[in-house]
Amino acid sequence: MNVLKNLSQDKLGITSLIFIVVLTFVGIFAPLIAPNDPIAVNMQLRYASPSWEYLLGNDHLGRCILSRMLYGIQPSVLWVFVALAASVSIGAIVGFIAGYFRGNVDAVIMRICDVMLSFPVYVIAIAIVAILGVGLGNILIAFVLMKWAWFARIIRTSVMQYVELDYVKYAQAIGMSHPSIIVKHILPVTFSDIAVVASSSMGSMILQISGLSFLGLGIKAPNAEWGMMLSEAREVMFTRPELMIAPGVAIVMVVLAFNFLSDSLQVALHPQLRQSNQSQQKLKWFKAPAQHEKEVVK
Amino acid sequence: MLKVENVDKSYKTHGFLKQHRRKILTNINLECQRGECLGIIGESGSGKSTLGRLLIGIEQPDCGVITIHGKQIRDRKQRKGHVSVVFQDYRSSINPFYSVEKAILEPLRDYKMKEISDELLDRLLLQVGLSPDYKYKYPYELSGGEAQRVCIARAIATEPTFILLDEAISSLDVSVQLQILDLLKTLKSEYNMGYIFITHDLQAAAYICDRMMIFKDGQVQETIATKNLPNVQSSYARKLLQNLITF
Ligand SMILES: Nc1ncnc2c1ncn2[C@@H]1O[C@H](COP(=O)(O)OP(=O)(O)OP(=O)(O)O)[C@@H](O)[C@H]1O
Ligand SMILES: [Mg+2]
Numbered sequence: 001m002n003v004l005k006n007l008s009q010d011k012l013g014i015t016s017l018i019f020i021v022v023l024t025f026v027g028i029f030a031p032l033i034a035p036n037d038p039i040a041v042n043m044q045l046r047y048a049s050p051s052w053e054y055l056l057g058n059d060h061l062g063r064c065i066l067s068r069m070l071y072g073i074q075p076s077v078l079w080v081f082v083a084l085a086a087s088v089s090i091g092a093i094v095g096f097i098a099g100y101f102r103g104n105v106d107a108v109i110m111r112i113c114d115v116m117l118s119f120p121v122y123v124i125a126i127a128i129v130a131i132l133g134v135g136l137g138n139i140l141i142a143f144v145l146m147k148w149a150w151f152a153r154i155i156r157t158s159v160m161q162y163v164e165l166d167y168v169k170y171a172q173a174i175g176m177s178h179p180s181i182i183v184k185h186i187l188p189v190t191f192s193d194i195a196v197v198a199s200s201s202m203g204s205m206i207l208q209i210s211g212l213s214f215l216g217l218g219i220k221a222p223n224a225e226w227g228m229m230l231s232e233a234r235e236v237m238f239t240r241p242e243l244m245i246a247p248g249v250a251i252v253m254v255v256l257a258f259n260f261l262s263d264s265l266q267v268a269l270h271p272q273l274r275q276s277n278q279s280q281q282k283l284k285w286f287k288a289p290a291q292h293e294k295e296v297v298k
Numbered sequence: 299m300l301k302v303e304n305v306d307k308s309y310k311t312h313g314f315l316k317q318h319r320r321k322i323l324t325n326i327n328l329e330c331q332r333g334e335c336l337g338i339i340g341e342s343g344s345g346k347s348t349l350g351r352l353l354i355g356i357e358q359p360d361c362g363v364i365t366i367h368g369k370q371i372r373d374r375k376q377r378k379g380h381v382s383v384v385f386q387d388y389r390s391s392i393n394p395f396y397s398v399e400k401a402i403l404e405p406l407r408d409y410k411m412k413e414i415s416d417e418l419l420d421r422l423l424l425q426v427g428l429s430p431d432y433k434y435k436y437p438y439e440l441s442g443g444e445a446q447r448v449c450i451a452r453a454i455a456t457e458p459t460f461i462l463l464d465e466a467i468s469s470l471d472v473s474v475q476l477q478i479l480d481l482l483k484t485l486k487s488e489y490n491m492g493y494i495f496i497t498h499d500l501q502a503a504a505y506i507c508d509r510m511m512i513f514k515d516g517q518v519q520e521t522i523a524t525k526n527l528p529n530v531q532s533s534y535a536r537k538l539l540q541n542l543i544t545f
Contacts (some may be wrong), residue, residue, distance in 0.1 A: 166385040167393045170449075173354035174405045174456070175377035188395045271395060271436040 006268035007224025036064035067277030068224035073200030091151025109280035114170035203255035305362030337503035340513030386465035388445035399433035460492035
């Protein structure tokens with residue numbers, strides 16, 4: 001597809017995409033790939049340093065850190081991503097309806113959002129877990145229920161600045177249906193805003209969910225999850241700081257990959273940014289005269 | 299063809315504590331035939347663009363009816379293929395994600411009216427005085443005049459019954475204005491379309507319009523054929539004309 005072709009010219013973007021795709025596969029096939037059993041306790045290897053059998057060493061119970069990292073991809077990244085996608089989609093649909101149609105629909109939707117936003121996320125998550133029971137799935141449901149309102153607000157604001165534009169009015173005047181106007185004219189221009197909020201909440205959501213796992217509400221104890229590994233490592237932060245490296249670096253890399261990918265997607269989708277990006281790359285090679293640069297910037 | 303009867307429009311204004319409704323348009327009546335160009339002239343803030351938005355059916359009047367071929371203009375399906383519009387701000391008139399080709403073919407694709415051929419696109423571009431190579435360009439690569447021509451090409455693509463031109467030439471250079479006015483004149487005779495030409499520029503209106511509606515504070519002061527322009531009755535229209543002459 002066209003977007004993919006444009007994306008492939010952006011090295012950082014394509015690297016992030018490949019990273020995320022590989023991570024997804026590794027996460028799904030973790031049981032086949034992982035060298036050891038992630039929950040097998042071996043007290044002799046307590047805090048052992050990396051060896052050929054345990055490439056990233058062992059934790060406070062002598063479990064293989066690498067295997068735990070691999071098994072942790074699924075709950076920490078994949079399910080969080082699914083929850084994020086769900087809440088962004090709900091938020092987007094609601095936000096588009098509110099921002100596009102305005103009037104009473106908007107007022108009603110925004111009041112509902114206000115109500116949702118007035119509850120603290122953690123309290124509601126705990127309440128939902130109390131009703132539905134402990135488990136990652138229930139925490140994710142709680143997050144979807146809470147976060148959509150926040151996305152809806154942001155997306156609505158973004159939509160509102162575009163519905164007044166003349167090309168939207170033109171499309172309305174020629175009798176185009178509202179759904180196709182939203183999809184063709186408003187979704188592409190608001191996509192960058194949506195991508196930015198979504199990719200930046202990916203990081204905070206991974207951390208929040210691991211926080212709830214830490215409280216014992218999410219993933220149950222022996223199972224691996226990055227945030228939980230991090231909090232386990234925190235207990236021995238001053239004596240064994242190296243235990244924080246693997247989960248810490250992994251979380252940072254995932255968050256960065258999502259941020260870079262969303263940046264690159266914006267450029268790949270937007271013709272003007274794409275153009276200036278290409279010319280800038282050319283500029284790097286040829287050192288074009290300043291006048292050309294001015295044209296591009298404009 | 300296009301008929302406006304007893305239309306009023308007001309907007310809510312948010313005052314301190316209580317809401318007011320401000321009346322923008324009062325009792326507007328007008329009619330525009332196919333092949334006719336009706337000018338709407340008035341000063342800034344007199345409600346011309348508001349009337350324009352009502353005419354293309356994207357806003358609802360408080361009372362009164364606007365019909366095209368006897369059918370409600372508010373009905374989206376009735377507008378298809380009959381109504382088109384060119385706005386003043388050429389920068390926001392084309393979706394920045396669309397190439398010129400996609401922008402011009404948008405109404406045709408939406409109606410699925412006929413086979414869309416490459417020839418048609420080239421012909422439209424040539425008609426508005428652009429080379430067919432422009433179809434691969436994006437809006438930010440166009441100058442103001444070029445963008446406005448693309449908008450005109452897009453507006454005539456479906457050969458609509460009437461086109462609303464809301465200050466369509468006001469933000470352009472004088473020489474380009476003349477070119478576009480000439481272009482509009484030719485296109486009008488070719489396709490037999492009706493124009494509603496909204497402007498505050500009496501001269502441009504006199505150049506292209508058959509009839510003019512002098513507009514003030516949301517009310518029609520006078521409707522007059524262009525050739526009778528020197529003997530207008532209402533005092534406001536006289537003043538407008540005098541200002542022009544003393545210039
Ligand atoms: N959506 C709106 N809500 C509230 N008031 C509005 C709205 N749109 C226009 N108005 C008011 O209606 C009046 C007429 O506006 P309009 O844009 O129709 O003027 P105009 O004749 O087109 O002026 P110009 O020549 O400067 O374009 C203005 O005083 C404006 O404040
Ligand atoms: Mg106006």
